Amino acid sequence: MFIDYVKISIKAGKGGNGAVAYRREKYVPKGGPAGGDGGNGGNIFFVADRNLNTLLDLRYKKIYQAENGDKGGSSLKDGKNGSDVIIKVPIGTLIKDAITDEILIDLDKDDKKFLGAKGGKGGKGNSKFATPTNQTPRFAENGKAGEEKEIVLELKLIADVGLVGFPNAGKSTLISTISEAKPKIADYPFTTLEPNLGIVRYKDYQSIIVADIPGIIEGAHLGKGLGLTFLRHIERTKILLIMIDITSEDPAKEYKTLIHELNQYSKILSNKKKILSFSKADLVDDNIIAKLKKKKFTGHSGPTLVFSSATRYKIQELLDTLWNELQD
Ligand SMILES: Nc1nc2c(ncn2[C@@H]2O[C@H](COP(=O)(O)OP(=O)(O)OP(=O)(O)O)[C@@H](O)[C@H]2O)c(=O)[nH]1
Ligand SMILES: [Mg+2]
CATH class of the missing domain: 2.70.210.12 (GTP1/OBG domain)
Structure with missing residues (x-):
């Protein structure tokens, strides 16, 4: 626990x-x-x-x-x-x-x-x-x-990267793919109730510490779902990896909701560097991936990453991006 x-x-x-x-x-x-x-x-x-x-x-x-x-x-x-x-x-x-x-x-x-x-x-x-x-x-x-x-x-956990997403986005699956952490994974919301830390070995002697936290839903700042108190665990991370399920019906709205909830929680989180990513790429066709990569998300600049924990598609690129951002 x-x-x-x-x-x-x-x-x-x-x-x-x-x-x-x-x-x-x-x-x-x-x-x-x-x-x-x-x-x-x-x-x-x-x-x-x-x-x-x-x-x-x-x-x-x-x-x-x-x-x-x-x-x-x-x-x-x-x-x-x-x-x-x-x-x-x-x-x-x-x-x-x-x-x-x-x-x-x-x-x-x-x-x-x-x-x-x-x-x-x-x-x-x-x-x-x-x-x-x-x-x-x-x-x-x-x-x-x-x-x-x-x-x-x-x-307050001290991690380099915090994973932020709706329940079921695949946060725990990602951390279990890239580190030795073995969090519970399931296809129902709020599987993760407490933060998990994973140490990701990067290249030979480097490591990235990633924090997996419970999912956020619309109205979390009003106490919906698990609320937002667990967000204090990612206040000290250097970057946030925003994760959206690629099969989401309205990714733009999901993105907006996540950013809004972070902003509601604290200035520290609203000012933190964010990387936008889409998980579960194995579930969609290549043309959907190509379209998403070109799509503009209000308030977001920089690359949009698309990956799959299930097939490890673009996982190395994801880690390279995180690593490079952490060096800034
Ligand atoms: N096809 C596919 N399914 C995935 C992938 N990643 C996660 N899933 C599935 O998505 C469901 C949710 O995964 P979790 O990792 O528990 O999601 P989570 O974001 O940690 O969810 P909460 O802890 O509830 O916030 C599980 O059934 C996973 O098996 C992926 O890359 N591809
Ligand atoms: Mg989880």
């Missing part, structure tokens, strides 16, 4: 209290202050880890609590610091404050680390409060509370 949104509570550890203690030595009845400091509370960190793809692991545990610092001891012994908690997340996870909705950080690189909640400082022991006029203080400082936050984690 693809999990892209999780809410959790994080609680850093409390600092340990400083100790009130006195030196006890033979023949010294009233020793000076010897209370150690409390240890610091453990912190909560988030770290991006390239081995993770989903937020699934975080779904079952809602509260993350770091260890408290130990209290200070006698004989100037300081308390142990509480251990930190490190929460691993996939690359591309946004960390937000659940209450203000503010983005705290974008963990967009492997190993990038973020201090989500700082542990409370340990209190000072009474030995630290000795002054010339009060050489044996009878008090120590208490440890401070650790930070507590409500956090939202949101994963």
